[in-house]
Amino acid sequence: MNHPTLRQLIDASEGVTKADRVIRGGQLVNVCTGEIYPADVAVTGDRIAATGDVSAYVGPDTEFVDASGKYLTPGLIDGHLHLECSKLSVTMFADAVVRYGTTSVVSGLDQFLVVAGLDGVREALREAEAGPMKIFWGAPFKTPYTLPETTVGFTFGPDEHAETQGWADCFGVWETVAEFVLNRDEKVLRALELAHRNRLPVFGCAPMAAPTTINALSAAGVRLDHESYTAEEALQKLRAGMSLLIRESSVAHFMNENVRTVTEFGAQSRRVGFCTDDMHVADILREGHLDKLVRMAIAAGVRPVEAIQMATLNCAEMYRIDHLVGSLTPGRYADVLIIDSPESFQVEQVFARGKLVARDGRGTEAPHAPERSAALSPAFRVKPLTGESIGVAAEGDEARVLVVEMDRTVPFVRQGVELTLPVVDGTVRADPAQDALYVTVSERYGKNGGGTVTAMINGFGLRSGAIASSAAPDDNNIVCVGADRADMALAVNHLAEQGGGQVVVDGGEIREFLPLPVAGIVADLAPEEMAAAEDRLEAAARALGCALPSAFGYLIFLEITAIPEYAVTDLGVVNYRTQDVVDIVRPAN
Structure with missing residues (x-):
């Protein structure tokens, strides 16, 4: 995929280059300020050029999309996902979730990794680049994850981190299991030290963690965690400086428990995001994906704008990818949802990378998987x-x-x-x-x-x-x-x-x-x-x-x-x- 240069982004956002598309007539949900107000969205290429009054961005070839009476939100971000657990390939999983507004996921692709190595990971990332769903990849802290070590097809350690942390596709260290930090595992500590030098965030995995464990992880630089089994545990992680991902998966249902950190304990929602972790496709098609989590949070008492922030900007900020996704602001990917209202949050149209990819719960094009290499x-x-x-x-x-x-x-x-x-x-x-x-x-x-x-x-x-x-x-x-x-x-x-x-x-x-x-x-x-x-x-x-x-x-x-x-x-x-x-x-x- 051809990414715009900085000069091209500036030209588009100043109106020198005219917009390919304008979504007009809608109410914009600004997750940066918490406001909702009338605003149009100008899209040039795969990025947002401007919002608000975008008349200066309209050219003779600009296409218009009517969003009158509707609301505009950023595309949703799944903050922790083993997409392989759906048993769908990248292409087919994207078809399953983009229709519900999920346009970005954070994943270690760790199941591809342990079977097919780095070649398998590269192939999966290339597959995502060709489709509507972005994958922000975190290099797994180590493989295998198991203690004691079990048998996998590919092991991943400090040498592999030295290579992959330099990839443009690498956005952090994925799923750092607490026991490896507590055991002072030398290979894992080296990987984390390398991440600190590279200014990459470290993602955690600390289920049922004691306060001393949470303190140790925070000191080790673990930035966020998705494995809280109680609201009290979740609150302790927030108080220790971590961000919190509330998980609601097909088999682990923690939304109603962990959202209490916001609705009952009074924690600020801006450091709380959502993830699904592991999903069965049948559940997605019956109930939705991250849009379901937004609705669950609202039903539990979270204000609609806050719930939308939790599914978009909050997640982007905790992963340090908010310069790319998470808000409807200039220079970000043009991932735009047209919804009925913030309160009911039914996704009607989905734009990803500036193109209409889903309408009324169906993709606009049939998915086509690429040819598979011997690595997979x-x-x-x-x-x-x-x-x-x-x-x-x-x-x-x-x-x-x-x-x-x-x-x-x-x-x-x-x-x-x-x-x-x-x-x-x-x-x-x-x-x-x-x-x-x-x-x-x-x-x-x-x-x-x-x-x-x-x-x-x-x-x-x-x-x-x-x-x-x-x-x-x-x-x-x-x-x-x-x-x-x-x-x-x-x-x-x-x-x-x-x-x-x-x-x-x-x-x-x-x-x-x-x-x-x-x-x-x-x-x-x-x-x-x-x-x-x-x-x-x-x-x-x-x-x-x-x-x-x-x-x-x-x-x-x-x-x-x-x-x-x-x-x-x-x-x-x-x-x-x-x-x-x-x-x-x-x-x-």
């Missing part, structure tokens, strides 16, 4: 799995076993429960009557032989069959939960053979399968097709007995070690507190 089509090197190889070794006829227990409220949070389970032929067996099932993680990269580890899990409720996914942050190894070992082996082997996806197996048959051929984690499917596939997968899982709010929404996060108490990785069951792999078979009394 890596082979799966999983050792073929048999049902007999699934299990946890134990002696006797029964064993006391630490079983990972799902939290039905928040899928990232997993406790542990000890259950007595049968032992047959030296292997702990599942007991669906106690909802004690097998869970496996199969290493996909072939670095450790492509082997599989087994643990036990509670909460999925499967009476038979198995569900599996190769899209599974933070490592994207194949994770599988099941009641039947043969079905689990079929599920894992099928995903490896097909180059990735999500699958439901029962009775030795594939009941549902969603291919994810791009890096084994996303697909070039239209959002409506992906939503239909998600619904079919969830229905098939429910038919096996799963009563969780989202079978696959809970499944894919089992490998995350950064949140209490237990995770399951290709190393085994990891204890968050001790940060090591634990023996789940308890000693006999």
